[in-house]
Amino acid sequence: MIVSKSDVGIVLMNLGSPDSTAVPDVKRYLMEFLMDEKVIDYPYLLRWLLVGGIIVPGRAAKSAEAYRSIWWEEGSPLVVLTQQLQKAVQHDMEMPVEIAMRYGNPSPADAYDKLLQQNPHLKEVILLPLYPHYAMSSFETAVEYAQLQHRKKNCKFKLTIVKPFYEEPDYINAMAESMRPYLQQEFDQVLFSYHGLPARHIRKGDPTGKHCLKVEDCCHVASPAHNFCYRHQVTRTTELVAEKLGLPREKWAISFQSRLGREEWLKPATVDRLEHLPKEGVKKLLIVCPAFVSDCLETLEEIAIAGKELFIHSGGDSFTMIPCMNIHPLWVQSVVKWCKGIVAGDEKMLVKQ
Structure with missing residues (x-):
């Protein structure tokens, strides 16, 4: 209507x-x-x-x-x-x-x-x-x-x-269904690569001043800070999408891309994971970037071109970037x-x- x-x-x-x-x-x-x-x-x-x-x-x-x-x-x-x-x-x-x-x-x-x-x-x-x-x-x-x-x-x-809308059921469902066709191929892992942030931003955004990156397993310990915590929210998105897709825990991981400068950023860094995953037995990789709803430089160049080159050069066999939702x-x-x-x-x- x-x-x-x-x-x-x-x-x-x-x-x-x-x-x-x-x-x-x-x-x-x-x-x-x-x-x-x-x-x-x-x-x-x-x-x-x-x-x-x-x-x-x-x-x-x-x-x-x-x-x-x-x-x-x-x-x-x-x-x-x-x-x-x-x-x-x-x-x-x-x-x-x-x-x-x-x-x-x-x-x-x-x-x-x-x-x-x-x-x-x-x-x-x-x-x-x-x-x-x-x-x-x-x-x-x-x-x-x-x-x-x-x-x-x-x-x-x-x-x-x-x-x-990181945990809205409609978003989670759309994200999962946009990914589902790519899971029909053989893969060792789905890497959820999110845009990175300096760790300082996470601490600075914590209204309680005592939770984010200070409490053990802080993303899973209830706190008002979660309303403003990027790290908690991307973790929540990943877990909900993985659950929707029926992905076992050993089949998915989170990383953070686009690091700038030398200060501490959220870890692990996507570039580090792409370099080391083949040595850990992950030869067939699917990668998705849920922080972006539209494909852009960070997905099309940083991941689909440079990221693929790094992964294959490091010993990977196949690399597939799952597109953003775009106009799904x-x-x-x-x-x-x-x-x-x-x-x-x-x-x-x-x-x-």
Whole structure:
């Protein structure tokens, strides 16, 4: 049944991408991304010296080359796939659906303008950050950026935020069913590779100040900290998906990718596991990246290209990256169901404000 509520709009918000693979565009994107105080949470001057003086000058050309290796004719895979999700969701909704990015284009302000052009009397916008798990460098910064642009534009409509959905049954089912066809082949292990974070971020995000990475087996010991703990939430997602798929415990593992810098990050690192798994007898590997709902540089290049090369070079026989959910029908149905439920007055998916 198609929902009709003329005073509501929807914004699907993803991470973002450079406008092109040209080095200046990639440099601009990296500066915006890495200068975010919730990504590299150092004092401004130190962050500026580190990002502008060391990281971006040394990384921009290499990153541009990586983007070129995965770029599509239509543009950035992440942006194109988010647009495809928008169209698929819009097909089942009468309310207008737009997209926004935390970094790059289109911005939340662009999305608000498009919604207001369609309905100048808009009363509410449902913002769905496309991050399953809570982290200050992903969900938190996206929400705060969307709220900041909402205030700067003096928007009259209410901004309603959908909370992280890491253990929502619809998400778990969609994730599991998107993976299931790949489990028909012979494999030794499924590696759930999540975007990594500095361990300091986990401790910093703990509102109790005494639980995360301090209590033994902290991810399985009940605590209010779990509402803000990325490590707990990715563990929960993995366990629920593995249970849904009937994967025995010895057939799956968790790792963390995209490590930057020398400080302590969440372990084990994906690159370390890819290098050592063949020596441990894991020759046929399936790898999936549930922190991303849309394929992007971190999945298509870091895992499917560089990760595969490392695993095979280290003695592996076969390596299959399971794509993100992208526009899998069950994922699209989940987004539509959540938005329809919110419009109908169901608040269980919302951030309490």
